Structure formats: C-alpha cells, structure tokens
Amino acid sequence: MKLAIEIIGWAGALLILGAYALLSSGRLRAESLTYHLMNILGAAGFVINSGWNGALPSAAMNVVWIGIGVYAVHQQRRRRSLSSPP
Numbered sequence: 510m511k512l513a514i515e516i517i518g519w520a521g522a523l524l525i526l527g528a529y530a531l532l533s534s535g536r537l538r539a540e541s542l543t544y545h546l547m548n549i550l551g552a553a554g555f556v557i558n559s560g561w562n563g564a565l566p567s568a569a570m571n572v573v574w575i576g577i578g579v580y581a582v583h584q585q586r587r588r589r590s591l592s593s594p595p
Contacts, residue, residue, distance in 0.1 A: 514557060514558055514561045514562075515558070517554045517557050517558055518554055518555060518557070518558025518559075519554075520551075520554050521550070521551040521552065521553065521554020521555045521557075521558065522551065522554070522555070523551075524547045524548070524550050524551030524554065525547070525548060525551035525552065525555075527547060528544050528547035528548050528551065531544070531547075532544060540585060542582065542585075545578045545581050545582050545585075546578075546582075548574065548578045549574075549575050549578040549579060549582075552571040552572075552574040552575045552578065553571075553575060555567060555568070555571040555574075556568050556571045556572055556575070559571065
C-alpha cells in the first residue's frame, strides 16, 4: 500500500509540473481543459499522498488547488453555454 501511495504522489507531482511546463512553453493554454485536469488530478495525487503521510497543511492546500481547478472548469463551461446561440 505504501508503494502505491508513493506512486500516486509522484504521479501527481509529474502532472502538476508537466502542466506548468506545457503552459510555460506555450503548448497549453491556461484556459484549456487539459491544463485544468492535469492540475486537478495532480493535486488529488498530492492529497492522497499527503493525507496518508500526515502532512495535513499540504493536503489542505491541495484540496483548495482542486477547488480552484474545478471552479475554473465550471466557469469556462458556463461562459461557453452563455455565448452559444440557442
């Protein structure tokens, strides 16, 4: 189980770093669903790893990170549906 939790944590780190690298290199846009999903899933990996290891400040910060990502995706979908012709 410990190995699985470590793999989940490292996968989360790679997703967040990858999202930032792709954004910085211009290969992803901050508004893209892919960027937000990479951040949401990466933060979820950190929540699992941090929670398991008792790093509650890190787990809490990543719960907020997930919330920001979910909010951004929701706002984008809402804007798209408002701007779409009936």
